[in-house]
Amino acid sequence: MVTIKDVARAANMSVATVSRVLNGSGPVSEETGHLIREVASRMRYVPHSGARSLITSKTETLGVLLPDLYGEFFSEIIRGMDSTAQRHGFHLLISRTYADKPEIETAMRAMRGRVDGVVVLSPDLDADSLLNLPSTIPVVLLCSAAKDSQMDSLTIQNCRGAREMVTHLVSMGHRRIAIIKGSPRNYDATERLRGYRGALRDAGITQDESLEREGNFTEAAGYTAVIELLAMRKRPTAIFAANDAMAIGALSALRESGVRVPEEMAVAGFDDIPLARYMDPPLSSVHVPICELGERAVEMLLHGITHKNDHPRRRERVSTELVIRRSTGGESAERPPPKTLKRETVST
Amino acid sequence: MVTIKDVARAANMSVATVSRVLNGSGPVSEETGHLIREVASRMRYVPHSGARSLITSKTETLGVLLPDLYGEFFSEIIRGMDSTAQRHGFHLLISRTYADKPEIETAMRAMRGRVDGVVVLSPDLDADSLLNLPSTIPVVLLCSAAKDSQMDSLTIQNCRGAREMVTHLVSMGHRRIAIIKGSPRNYDATERLRGYRGALRDAGITQDESLEREGNFTEAAGYTAVIELLAMRKRPTAIFAANDAMAIGALSALRESGVRVPEEMAVAGFDDIPLARYMDPPLSSVHVPICELGERAVEMLLHGITHKNDHPRRRERVSTELVIRRSTGGESAERPPPKTLKRETVST
DNA sequence: GCCCTCTATGTAAACGATTACATATTTGTT
């Protein structure tokens, strides 16, 4: 592999001069500039980023720690991160981990010297446990319960979104509204549950534990939960699934059971994945700007990096938007997707 | 940040000894071993991977160059790559690029010194153009037309898969079978088209250009194509979409137009994304083991790395499997998903 | 007591870049 030394030798110059030419730093004569550039490209010289980052102590790489995410959510959030990172000349180093502490710690160690900062997406409730990471590099906590963390954090307005959707169901005349929950250890899931309960309370509907079914964000879980709900003596008239995948499983179970949606049963989801509008009937959902979530996380991280992690910590949450389609009996007119990212900031 | 020197100083030892202890290389007395380990962990020392890889010339990182992929395909292939990479102690450096040459070249340059090898997923037809990359590091070409490439390559058995599906449609009595194509510049898409035509030829059905509609792998494209097909004087009785997303768009358009599936129109897709079985009716599709595609690509890459890129090049293709559900009028009994990855190898 | 072999440790040279500082040359000012 050809190094800067080889180029210097071939051009009969010192490595310093070659470096200056190639980086446009310091003064060089036009003549040597041409020469060196010519030699370098002829020799197919490519600078060794590893060596460069050792001396500059910048890797221009961002670490991303993710749980074992599935589908649309994963790809969209990466898309958002990557596009913003790339716009600022950064790369993405991705690592999947379980959410438990030793795993995360190992992953963080491995990041040392490879990245300038890390986005940690740990939906597990006690993301606090990572709190005392001895991390001197900037960290942005994504979709986690970042209580009084020393780190920046970014979350979805889960609670308000869920509350709005359930309130919508109430406004359509429903009183027996079931929820298919996510894992009790999942932050987003617990917040959505909180929103559901809040909306029922607002409407003066007494809580009924039997209408709260377990789930784990998969289509299969939604399917199973519906089968159970349909077996109840007193069926609900509406189902709020804590995410779209479960809502889709729910629709499928209802169809097989011959229950008409929305006439006999209204169904709503959360996330508004692209497929939601192609369901039968098109699925009402709470729109989450996933891509922008990734973008914003990276922006926050870059901010932390340029300020050498010595900046006031921020806690932001991106807002959701209700999208009513036919599955809840709403008008099926499609509103244009929200264009701008609205958020609400709390400085800490 | 604490370095190995700091640890050495604190333990009153030389850096060499510290390095030996921490890497378990060379002989050390039990006593100093304990001491150094204790000091290192007390000081929260974390080795700097960048510095390490400079001297060892191993980064333990794999580069992944991807086009702007959407949805399930993206997340699944990354999942497969990451799990295999991690099992071998490697990380993933991900970079999205457009498929054109300058972009790819820039991305490849940026990888220098950061990775030990690269997986390039460039579905664009002339992946040959990248062929003369002056890449001294191992490269695996994924889902590309790797004609007589110097690199390892891995593709899907697109042609056979499509052929089987269309043959199935023929066996159900269809003669006027439409296809919703992918981009003409997309390798997978052109191969699937080839399979479609081959199957028609096999069945002695004369080709009808008007039954071949443009598409681009999005739900919207599938939707539009169906609207056009329904407007024809002589409608087809079956539609083969070159991927599931378009098939889903197609189902949605048929539903809105009041055309019953499969009674009035059979629909089939390609990829068999998890959602396919939850469609209404459940979608027949050609199952692609996406995750295993990623796993296998990384295995090939690792093989190239351990052999310092001096190994016989391989050209592999993973096989697909027909999954017949109700949308083509087949039995709806769900077969278990294929468990093992079958492939067919051609050494070059 | 001598030499050899281990074992434990230290010294210093890499790896491939950047950059502060030194030096040599040119140009400009008076």
Add this chain to the structure above:
DNA sequence: AACAAATATGTAATCGTTTACATAGAGGGC
């Protein structure tokens, strides 16, 4: 003509590791 300022280039230290080689002491065989 002398000197300062600007320009072009080179020298060498540095980033944080690993590792070949050197050294020193301990134990064993004769």
